[in-house]
Amino acid sequence: MKLAGGCRCGAVSYRSDSDVQVAVYACHCQFCQTWSGSSFALHALLSSEAFVLQGPTVEYAYEDQGHTSRHHLCATCHTRLYNTTTAAPGLWVLRVGTLEERSSLSPMAHIWVKHKQPWLRLPDNIATWPENPTPEEFGAVLNAGQS
Ligand SMILES: [Zn+2]
Ligand SMILES: [Zn+2]
Structure with missing residues (x-):
């Protein structure tokens, strides 16, 4: 699909x-919670x-753990748009909330999900990992469901 987006x-x-091709996942780690000011982050x-x-x-x-992550923000309103990582x-790694779609x-x-907020219920049939999946595990799930 064609995609477009932008900052606040x-x-x-x-x-x-x-x-x-876009693959969306949710990260419930504590960095994403702090960074987003929310309970999890949606990444594409x-x-x-x-x-x-x-x-x-x-x-x-x-x-971060031997890799460099570069986050790109609007220079005016500081919306975080995406990051790259040497990993x-x-x-x-795009912030899904900035997409029109x-x-x-x-x-x-x-x-x-070991840091998922206790009030948040996830669907039964969705892939979850307590921490980071291996790249192989993650790739298998994301490639299977790409839109
Ligand atoms: Zn995270
Ligand atoms: Zn802006």
Whole structure:
């Protein structure tokens, strides 16, 4: 599907010109909770070449378990749009809440559910992992359900 999105204030937008494969998952880790100010984060994995981005962004980079993660935010309103990580070269890890199509994209997996909020009930038939899945396990689930 073609995708488009942007930040809260409108200074930054992105869109794909062709159909892109998108895999959505929810992360319940405590970093995602803190970072989002919510109970979990919804991430979409996409090819970094899928999108053209317009507008000024700022970057926040940090080291995590031997990998470098670079987060890209609107320079004006500081909406976090996506990050890249050296653990998954060539991919954008996009914040699904910045997509116009977010209502039609549901997660295929939930990770770090050992930190899931106790009031949140997940569907019985969805893949979950207490922490990070292995790349092989994760890839098998995400590739099976790509839209
Ligand atoms: Zn903005
Ligand atoms: Zn997380």
